[in-house]
């Protein structure tokens with residue numbers, strides 16, 4: 001069977017990661033969470049008191065952090081490692097979430113992570129989600145999806161996710177963070193988030209998770 005690359009981009013908190021994961025599982029593909037890589041880079045900056053606006057600090061970070069993924073043998077879930085240490089939980093905290101879009105504007109950081117993402121997708125059979133996957137990482141992806149959902153729905157879903165992890169964060173704090181990340185991600189000069197002309201758009205505000213996964217899998221199967 002013909003293996004393809006599926007690029008899923010869209011706004012923060014649209015459910016891209018869980019959708020991409022389910023699509024990959026259904027097709028027997030590898031799921032790659034590009035956002036986790038920017039989050040791990042952000043954790044490195046924070047933990048080492050590095051400033052994203054100081055070129056020496058950026059250079060120092062570039063030579064010192066390595067992001068990798070490993071599969072948790074108990075849950076079967078993919079987890080993110082920074083320099084060999086499992087940081088899956090840390091990179092989902094509000095501390096990292098509040099800073100990640102700033103770190104993701106740094107051209108040198110993007111260049112390094114995009115090269116790694118392209119390497120991971122070289123053999124195809126991958127579903128990767130992020131903000132620039134269909135535009136920069138895999139402009140030739142056979143299937144591009146752009147996911148949207150209204151801000152209040154996204155906020156409610158994210159608050160629920162955080163609650164399940166016992167992190168209580170106010171609705172307004174989450175809403176402002178999602179809106180601010182969208183603003184930075186869409187307006188940055190380096191690889192801004194935008195819908196590509198050849199991407200199919202899925203608004204997940206009113207449809208169920210199962211429906212959005214089924215729609216992508218169905219289109220993918222027509223290509224494969």
Ligand code: C5P
Pocket residue numbers: 012013034035036038039100101102104129130131132133181185
């Ligand atoms: O996907 P997730 O919400 O975990 O991504 C965290 C942040 O990383 C985004 O808000 C965005 O600033 C950045 N990002 C990016 N390009 C990607 C993936 C994520 O700029 N391909």
